[in-house]
Amino acid sequence: MQENAQTELNVPRKENLITFDDLGLNKNMLRSVKEAGFTIPSPIQVASIPFILQGRDIVGQAHTGTGKTAAFGLPALNNIDPKSGVEILVITPTRELATQVSDELFKYGRGMNARTVTVYGGSSYKRQIDLISRGASVVVATPGRLLDILKKNLIKDFTPSVVVLDEADEMLDMGFLDDINEIFSYLPTNRQTLLFSATMPKPIKLLAERILNNPEFISITQGETTNTDIEQLYYVIEESERDDAIIRLMDSEETTKSVVFCRTKSEVDRLSNVLSNAGYLANGLHGDMEQRQRETVIKGFKNNSVKVLVATDVAARGIHVNNISHVFNYHIPFDPESYVHRIGRTGRAGTKGKAITLLTPLEFKELQRIKQKVGTSMAHAYVPSKTDLRSTTIDNLVKKVEDHKIYDEAHKVLDKLRQDIDEEQMAYKLISMLLDQQDIKGPNSIGIPADKIEAILARAAQRKDTRGRGRSRSGSFRSSKSRPDRNRSGGYRGTTSRDKNRSSRAR
Incomplete structure (x- = not known):
């Protein structure tokens, strides 16, 4: 893959005077834009649409909720002939996102009679294949079901001219990278490929090198991986205070619709019951639920009969619901990429949002790692008494x-x-x-007292300062030559216990 010079936009919205009329879309698409209620294009739309209309491959990096579906959907639909069979294939990580993207593309293509079919596991193969054979122009699919269909050759003459990978980093996190590589072995080489991702880890860059041809790299990140429309706060508490802290913060915040992220399915079930008993319209979502149950919960969340969605990371991937005011991390996520995806559920389409993370003093190092890796601004706050x-x-x-x-x-x-x-x-x-x-539940005070927090912050700053002084001018540690580096198992990188055993056997 030959990569062109990166296109990077950092223009404040109020200075963006470009309209959809300036982007080269035809009358049908401009009518769809008007019917969708769009006024001013978002930065990712401004940067992407002209290149896609030219037939170029692109890699688009932008925050969740910045209008990526319209960024690829409008120009892709702009050039198709609805009578020519499947011309657009969109691959998404989850059923929920596939359904949402399919609905959006159906609205954009309705004026030109472009039929859209959603393909995912848990539904009838026969019905999905039948809908495609009736003259679908767009197929939106999850990797597993799509690969099954391609392997079994269930769709004849399947040669989409535009292929979109939406939320590519989420597909990587969910273990679909091998499936994606295999899927592309069934697709025509003479195609336009569009890859969109909120983050750009190395495996995604390598994937782009394999499947894209001379792409334009477009980054709309404004210097941070996370959305600057999201206020990010963290609260340091004791492990036993998590439930009380979540309820107190929900009581004190002006929440309209919230997502609470948990690490395990059992935790989702328990916490959703705790919040329901506290008077909140809460429901859980995790991978052990039947598809019909999942759809019922998500539908309730969209129509406001569920105000608080308690979910695991995997279950909540691809849930792009507007007007989510708050995201709560019941536990701090394991890695920076998960943090980015979690908080991306709020602050969408130019609205303001708030992301709140609970952590114990023992998890403070994980917080520092996320802040450094993501380059985000997170402020400490105290749980209200x-x-x-x-x-x-x-x-x-x-x-x-x-x-x-x-x-x-x-x-x-x-x-x-x-x-x-x-x-x-x-x-x-x-x-x-x-x-x-106005019943206020829980103890009067929740969280680590101010004097202890100040000591924790001071120690963290001291460690950072010590690491800085420990580096030589070239950036390496001064002591690196005189002291071997321990690996995680307690041995040394130079000679591990496994190496010693091998050496003994060799003798």
Whole structure:
């Protein structure tokens, strides 16, 4: 793969005066843009659409929620003939994302009668193949089911001219890299290939070298891997305080729709029950659930009958639902890429979002590693106490009373109360009754006290400073020649215990 000079946009949205009319789309696509309610194209759309219209291969790196589906969907549909069979193939990591992308592309291509079919496991092969054979222009597929279909030669004359890898890094994380490589062995070499990814780990770069031809590399990252529209906070707590901390933070934050990420399926089940018992419209999502159950939960999350989605990383991949105000990390994720994908569920399409991470003092090193690797800005905050929350509750209560509708029957209650108590006492009693309804659960204080936090932060800064002074001008450690480096098993890199055993056997 010969890589062109990278195109990198760092233009603030308010200065972006380019419209969709300037990008070269035909009348059908411009009509679709208008019907979709788009006004000003996002940076990834501005950078990608002209190259795709020219037939160029591209590698697009942009945050989740920046309009990547329209960035490849509009120009890909722009050039197709709806009567020529499958011309566009989009490969996505999950069923949920496949369904969402398929819905989007159907809307964009509706004006030109471009049929879209979604292909994923857990549904009938026969029905999916039948829908494609009836004249589909676009196939959106997950890797496993698509590879099965190609191996069995179930689709005749399957020669898409445009192939899109959407969320390529998520496919890598989910173990689909071998499947992707095999899929491309069945596809025509004379094709246009578009690869989109939020992050660019080395395996994705190597994949791009194999499957793309002289691509344009487009990066819309603004210096950070994470979205700058997302406020990122972390709270240092004791391990036993996680449940209380999540509930207290949800009580104190103005959440509209939230995702809480857990590490295990059992943790998802338990925490979703805890939050439901605390009065939240919560439901869990994980890989052991039946497809119908998953679809029901996601549908509920989209239509607001579920306000809090508690999920594992794998289950939540590809869930791109708008208006998610908060992402909570019940545990800090294992790696920086997972952190990027998790918080990318919020702050989408130019909206503001908030990402909150809970961690114990023992996990502080993991936080530092994520901050350094991702290059993100994360601020420390303290979990509000009951006293703090009570003050917020009073302000909210005043606003609710001021805005509340007055019912016709209210004067009857007022007249009866006046017979026994004066109006001042009446007001105090009614307000106290409302305050009783504002139940604040959990202990008064949650989290590590300020003095201990300051000590932790000071030690972290000291370690960082010590590492900096320990390096020579060339960047290597001064002591690296005089002291061998231990490997994780406790041996030395120069001679491991396994090497010694081999040496003994050789003798």
